Amino acid sequence: xxxxxxxxxxxxxxxxxxxxxxxxxxxxxxxxxxxxxxxxxxxxxxxxxxxxxxxxxxxxxxxxxxxxxxxxxxxxxxxxxxxxxxxxxxxxxxxxxxxxxxxxxxxxxxxxxxx
Amino acid sequence: xxxxxxxxxxxxxxxxxxxxxxxxxxxxxxxxxxxxxxxxxxxxxxxxxxxxxxxxxxxxxxxxxxxxxxxxxxxxxxxxxxxxxxxxxxxxxxxxxxxxxxxxxxxxxxxxxxxxxxxxxxxxxxxxxxxxxxxxxxxxxxxxxxxxxxxxxxxxxxxxxxxxxxxxxxxxxxxxxxxxxxxxxxxxxxxxxxxxxxxxxxxxxxxxxxxxxxxxxxxxxxxxxxxxxxxxxxxxxxxxxxxxxxxxxxxxxxxxxxxxxxxxxxxxxxxxxxxxxxxxxxxxxxxxxxxxxxxxxxxxxxxxxxxxxxxxxxxxxxxxxxxxxxxxxxxxxxxxxxxxxxxxxxxxxxxxxxxxxxxxxxxxxxxxxxxxxxxxxxxxxxxxxxxxxxxxxxxxxxxxxxxxxxxxxxxxxxxxxxxxxxxxxxxxxxxxxxxxxxxxxxxxxxxxxxxxxxxxxxxxxxxxxxxxxxxxxxxxxxxxxxxxxxxxxxxxxxxxxxxxxxxxxxxxxxxxxxxxxxxxxxxxxxxxxxxxxxxxxxxxxxxxxxxxxxxxxxxxxxxxxxxxxxxxxxxxxxxxxxxxxxxxxxxxxxxxxxxxxxxxxxxxxxxxxxxxxxxxxxxxxxxxxxxxxxxxxxxxxx
Numbered sequence: 001x002x003x004x005x006x007x008x009x010x011x012x013x014x015x016x017x018x019x020x021x022x023x024x025x026x027x028x029x030x031x032x033x034x035x036x037x038x039x040x041x042x043x044x045x046x047x048x049x050x051x052x053x054x055x056x057x058x059x060x061x062x063x064x065x066x067x068x069x070x071x072x073x074x075x076x077x078x079x080x081x082x083x084x085x086x087x088x089x090x091x092x093x094x095x096x097x098x099x100x101x102x103x104x105x106x107x108x109x110x111x112x113x114x115x
Numbered sequence: 116x117x118x119x120x121x122x123x124x125x126x127x128x129x130x131x132x133x134x135x136x137x138x139x140x141x142x143x144x145x146x147x148x149x150x151x152x153x154x155x156x157x158x159x160x161x162x163x164x165x166x167x168x169x170x171x172x173x174x175x176x177x178x179x180x181x182x183x184x185x186x187x188x189x190x191x192x193x194x195x196x197x198x199x200x201x202x203x204x205x206x207x208x209x210x211x212x213x214x215x216x217x218x219x220x221x222x223x224x225x226x227x228x229x230x231x232x233x234x235x236x237x238x239x240x241x242x243x244x245x246x247x248x249x250x251x252x253x254x255x256x257x258x259x260x261x262x263x264x265x266x267x268x269x270x271x272x273x274x275x276x277x278x279x280x281x282x283x284x285x286x287x288x289x290x291x292x293x294x295x296x297x298x299x300x301x302x303x304x305x306x307x308x309x310x311x312x313x314x315x316x317x318x319x320x321x322x323x324x325x326x327x328x329x330x331x332x333x334x335x336x337x338x339x340x341x342x343x344x345x346x347x348x349x350x351x352x353x354x355x356x357x358x359x360x361x362x363x364x365x366x367x368x369x370x371x372x373x374x375x376x377x378x379x380x381x382x383x384x385x386x387x388x389x390x391x392x393x394x395x396x397x398x399x400x401x402x403x404x405x406x407x408x409x410x411x412x413x414x415x416x417x418x419x420x421x422x423x424x425x426x427x428x429x430x431x432x433x434x435x436x437x438x439x440x441x442x443x444x445x446x447x448x449x450x451x452x453x454x455x456x457x458x459x460x461x462x463x464x465x466x467x468x469x470x471x472x473x474x475x476x477x478x479x480x481x482x483x484x485x486x487x488x489x490x491x492x493x494x495x496x497x498x499x500x501x502x503x504x505x506x507x508x509x510x511x512x513x514x515x516x517x518x519x520x521x522x523x524x525x526x527x528x529x530x531x532x533x534x535x536x537x538x539x540x541x542x543x544x545x546x547x548x549x550x551x552x553x554x555x556x557x558x559x560x561x562x563x564x565x566x567x568x569x570x571x572x573x574x575x576x577x578x579x580x581x582x583x584x585x586x587x588x589x590x591x592x593x594x595x596x597x598x599x600x601x602x603x604x605x606x607x608x609x610x611x612x613x614x615x616x617x618x619x620x621x622x623x624x625x626x627x628x629x630x631x632x633x634x635x636x637x638x639x640x641x642x643x644x645x646x647x648x649x650x651x652x653x654x655x656x657x658x659x660x661x662x663x664x665x666x667x668x669x670x671x672x673x674x675x676x677x678x679x680x681x682x683x684x685x686x687x688x689x690x691x692x693x694x695x696x697x698x699x700x701x702x703x704x705x706x707x708x709x710x711x712x713x714x715x716x717x718x719x720x721x722x723x724x725x726x727x728x729x730x731x732x733x734x735x736x737x738x739x740x741x742x743x744x745x746x747x748x749x750x751x752x753x
Contacts, residue, residue, distance in 0.1 A: 061209070062567060063326075064207070064209075064324065064325045064326075065209070065567065065569070066567060066569065067324075067325040067326050067329060068204040068205070068244075068247075068325055068329075069244075069569050069571065070243075070244050070329070072326045072329050072330070073326070080354075081354070081355075081358055082360075083358055083363075083452045083453060083455070084358060084359065084360045084361075084363040084364050084453060085363070085364050085367075085453045085454075085456055085457075086452070086453060086454075086455050086456030086459075087456060088452050088455055088456075088465075090354075090358070090452075090572060092346070094241065094243055094244050094343075095240055095241040095242075095243065095244070095343050095344070095346075096241055096244065096571050096572075097350075097571070097572045098569060098570070098571050098572070099452045099455075099568075099569065099570050099572065100567070100569060101455075101459075101567065101568055103567070104567040104568075104569065
């Protein structure tokens with residue numbers, strides 16, 4: 001299965017997601033060799049943005065834990081919304097919607113193409 | 116979809132594993148089958164559908180993980196025992212749950228026989244991620260059926276999968292099933308009763324890391340022509356409201372208010388009604404007995420003690436129905452993520468919110484519901500702070516003391532009076548004590564390596580009546596069994612102590628009984644709190660259940676000629692200084708006078724260490740706070 005931001009675009013008939021989604025080229029599920037300047041923290045993305053995971057800067061045990069929720073190299077992540085009353089953010093990764101605290105999202109590096 | 120499922124059952128009957136041939140070859144029928152799957156795969160719904168009410172709950176020996184077994188009846192041959200394993204993503208043994216699941220499947224769990232086969236349940240709408248559990252399970256060598264659950268959602272949202280290809284890749288039969296609607300269940304029964312061998316099972320690659328496992332699962336999904344379903348539109352639409360910056364918190368507040376309303380406006384009258392019924396029934400049952408020691412012990416002690424717990428059952432049932440609806444609908448996960456910030460401040464996370472919410476009704480089911488917290492230390496901290504939340508057993512004494520000492524005046528017009536404010540203050544006091552204790556525990560003995568808080572938001576679903584009834588009944592039964600057995604023992608002991616020593620062949624006056632003497636004995640200890648010996652007796656009798664103190668006061672003031680003709684409120688008002696009254700409220704807000712809670716904490720933590728610590732800590736806190744309250748109030752008053 002091809003995992004790409006373009007494909008995810010077709011899901012965005014919902015008002016929240018129709019806010020400025022950048023159009024990306026198709027990126028496969030293979031690990032992406034990133035350009036250093038393109039790497040950003042997952043926590044820096046705005047709601048509606050979409051990116052590809054490049055690296056999990058976590059200790060092995062934590063990385064394995066995060067991996068179970070679908071956060072692996074090459075996976076496409078969309079920022080769905082911020083949770084009210086706190087600092088959690090809902091991300092769509094694969095078929096699931098998962099919340100992360102900013103300190104966890106900080107350690108996940110993603111690649112995002114400039115608009 | 117149905118056509119696809121038929122194709123699949125055809126593959127199960129392929130020549131390399133012909134079930135009929137094997138059965139005729141004398142292969143023994145299945146007796147024990149395990150059910151395994153990741154969290155949120157709909158495993159419990161499936162378990163409930165397969166076993167209905169033929170379930171048993173116990174703990175695995177030596178660990179706190181629950182052991183759910185159920186029986187699947189068979190038309191012919193022996194019934195099959197289905198073992199529901201904890202929800203796990205793989206068998207890497209990071210958590211206690213995974214260790215238990217792995218041990219059971221390998222036949223290494225003492226007292227649990229190795230299953231003959233295993234049912235692997237995964238969410239068909241999230242196949243790429245959930246398939247990663249399969250290699251670990253197949254490596255145990257057990258014959259297996261892979262169940263793709265939630266077939267109805269997969270179909271409704273335009274997803275699909277080629278079951279024949281998937282079964283071919285894995286070498287095990289695959290069934291597409293909906294635990295909610297019951298579609299495709301035949302395939303499971305076929306597997307169970309016309310059992311295949313696992314000769315066709317493929318050797319799967321040994322995958323070193325979870326990431327490699329995820330990639331393998333994704334490739335397998337691709338090979339099986341898996342088309343992921345579209346995201347759930349309704350879930351997105353509901354979340355746009357329920358997690359909206361303004362509406363989200365408002366609905367959250369409404370849900371909590373509704374929970375209180377349900378417990379008090381619906382559960383309380385039911386409890387009161389049950390109380391009347393049980394009292395009348397008790398009187399009728401024991402009417403033939405003459406007054407004396409035996410009747411006092413059996414009726415006043417055992418029957419009253421047991422019914423004092425039983426009357427909470429309606430409230431607990433109603434509460435569990437409400438929480439089951441919240442949980443099964445998917446809302447609870449949203450509430451938990453909104454509560455995360457508050458919980459984070461004291462070192463916990465959103466998952467602790469649910470038990471604390473239920474503890475407003477009763478700490479016993481709340482402590483049981485802390486099982487959903489994976490981190491052992493977080494779970495322990497939640498169990499230890501839950502009894503601080505104002506449970507319904509505190510209401511009788513709160514109501515009595517407030518009515519006796521707080522004059523009713525309007526504070527916010529008709530909305531809030533002084534008495535209501537006092538009650539709210541006590542609720543706040545309990546909540547703050549819980550947070551304070553959590554902060555202390557989580558920064559010292561229960562400090563944990565910070566596993567990130569990650570919560571998957573499940574899709575919203577309509578809760579099924581079936582699952583609501585089964586789960587509430589299950590919880591109610593566990594509550595009655597646990598609390599009831601302890602209460603029976605302690606009520607009997609207390610009733611005997613209250614009726615000894617015999618004075619001239621008749622039970623003594625309460626203050627001369629062993630319990631009464633204990634009240635006198637502890638009087639010097641409780642005098643600094645503004646309590647007299649009557650309160651002392653109340654504290655002794657209420658050690659096993661808070662609400663008992665009101666009944667004890669009734670007996671004591673009723674027996675005293677000086678206060679016989681007064682209402683309980685006026686008698687208490689005359690007997691106790693304001694400082695003592697406030698101290699009494701504060702004492703009850705903090706102290707752990709509940710043997711049912713102690714029993715369930717012992718059961719959940721598998722040791723007496725934690726309930727003992729909890730009891731001592733809460734008693735010390737209650738004593739110190741009551742002392743301070745009495746000191747402050749008596750000095751302010753004079």
